[in-house]
Amino acid sequence: MAEKILLVDDDNSILDGYRRSLSREFPMETALGGQEALQLVANSGPYAVVVSDMRMPGMDGIQLLRKIKALSPDTVRVMLTGNADTDTAINAINEGSIFRFLNKPCSKEVMAKTLTAALVQYRLVNAEKQLLEQTLSGSMQVLTEVLSLVNPAAFSRAERARRYIHHIVTAMNLGNPWQYEVAAMMSQLGCVTLAPETVQAVFNDEQLSPTEQTQYDAHPQVAYELLSKIPRLEPIAWMIKHQNQPLPAPGEGDFETPDMRRGAGILRLILAYEKLIHKGVSRNEAAHTLALQNKNFSPEFFHALVELDPNAEEGEIRKCRIELLTPGMIVQQEVRTNEGVLLISKGQEVTPPLILKLKNFHARHLIAADVTISMPTTTLAFVKGAS
Numbered sequence: 001m002a003e004k005i006l007l008v009d010d011d012n013s014i015l016d017g018y019r020r021s022l023s024r025e026f027p028m029e030t031a032l033g034g035q036e037a038l039q040l041v042a043n044s045g046p047y048a049v050v051v052s053d054m055r056m057p058g059m060d061g062i063q064l065l066r067k068i069k070a071l072s073p074d075t076v077r078v079m080l081t082g083n084a085d086t087d088t089a090i091n092a093i094n095e096g097s098i099f100r101f102l103n104k105p106c107s108k109e110v111m112a113k114t115l116t117a118a119l120v121q122y123r124l125v126n127a128e129k130q131l132l133e134q135t136l137s138g139s140m141q142v143l144t145e146v147l148s149l150v151n152p153a154a155f156s157r158a159e160r161a162r163r164y165i166h167h168i169v170t171a172m173n174l175g176n177p178w179q180y181e182v183a184a185m186m187s188q189l190g191c192v193t194l195a196p197e198t199v200q201a202v203f204n205d206e207q208l209s210p211t212e213q214t215q216y217d218a219h220p221q222v223a224y225e226l227l228s229k230i231p232r233l234e235p236i237a238w239m240i241k242h243q244n245q246p247l248p249a250p251g252e253g254d255f256e257t258p259d260m261r262r263g264a265g266i267l268r269l270i271l272a273y274e275k276l277i278h279k280g281v282s283r284n285e286a287a288h289t290l291a292l293q294n295k296n297f298s299p300e301f302f303h304a305l306v307e308l309d310p311n312a313e314e315g316e317i318r319k320c321r322i323e324l325l326t327p328g329m330i331v332q333q334e335v336r337t338n339e340g341v342l343l344i345s346k347g348q349e350v351t352p353p354l355i356l357k358l359k360n361f362h363a364r365h366l367i368a369a370d371v372t373i374s375m376p377t378t379t380l381a382f383v384k385g386a387s
Contacts, residue, residue, distance in 0.1 A: 003048030008037040010056040021108045026115055034059030046072040048122040054081030074125055076118040144185045145353050153199045154191035156345035164270045171304035180263050183239040190219030220244055239263040319370045322362050325355045333372040
């Protein structure tokens with residue numbers, strides 16, 4: 001989809017001039033005043049570039065571009081005004097993070113060059129952002145798969161939490177959804193310091209010794225100390241650190257942003273929800289219980305949980321031969337060796353490394369030849385045709 005440009009002025013004749021002179025070169029829309037511009041950003045955005053007049057009744061350009069920055073941080077913002085005093089320019093740049101500051105009247109040539117430069121800036125910012133998101137998310141996925149082979153009970157829980165959070169952030173239309181999913185994927189990282197039996201006992205709701213409980217309670221801090229050393233992962237590390245505790249009051253202790261606080265709250269509730277489901281509580285009952293205990297949390301979150309399709313995760317449950325496993329299936333049983341060593345925990349998603357692990361153990365006659373799984377309809381059709 002082409003990057004859209006929004007031009008804002010309180011004078012319709014000026015907007016008509018923009019449309020006549022620039023619409024052939026640029027995909028553009030216009031708004032008569034700040035309020036109409038905000039409605040367009042909310043309903044039709046995001047926009048790659050917003051150009052706003054400075055002097056407008058009700059809401060001036062500085063106020064408008066400051067609000068657009070909050071709604072759409074990646075939008076490149078340009079100020080256009082007939083008032084060329086230095087203070088106005090400084091305020092506009094400082095408060096609205098303005099990309100360019102133009103004086104009226106502005107020729108078609110200058111405006112076209114500015115819009116072209118703004119679009120280039122927008123593409124650079126978004127290319128870097130997409131690369132960062134894809135690189136971090138991909139790296140975390142690889143790390144999660146490796147760790148799931150080391151401590152399957154802990155990381156099967158992390159994978160289930162990631163699937164829940166993916167549904168939640170999609171339903172709630174949250175910005176930067178990748179950071180919430182990465183936080184879920186890495187939420188159990190600190191469990192690598194624990195004995196697998198300790199983690200399994202926690203997930204089976206068994207009583208831990210005081211020493212074991214202290215060690216388990218420390219795993220979010222362990223993950224925080226590991227992840228906070230990685231550039232750009234500090235916000236995710238903060239979310240994980242606070243996954244099992246009430247959030248500090250705003251402004252107290254560590255620096256945090258609203259996104260970080262929201263992410264920590266979502267992670268805490270998703271892990272609590274997953275634990276209730278693991279105990280056999282129905283989805284509706286689990287969501288209702290958590291809503292009663294967290295009345296200050298967004299009702300939209302609990303609505304999204306209730307709307308989660310119960311059949312989407314389980315699908316049709318059946319036995320599948322190990323050689324027919326495909327990525328995306330969900331293991332619906334614990335897989336243990338003949339000696340009782342846990343290899344795969346119930347709820348883990350099938351990945352290529354997991355398939356290889358099962359094939360290797362089966363080749364040594366250490367596990368059975370088939371596994372109980374659930375799968376998407378497309379996968380099911382393939383397996384039925386091959387069996």
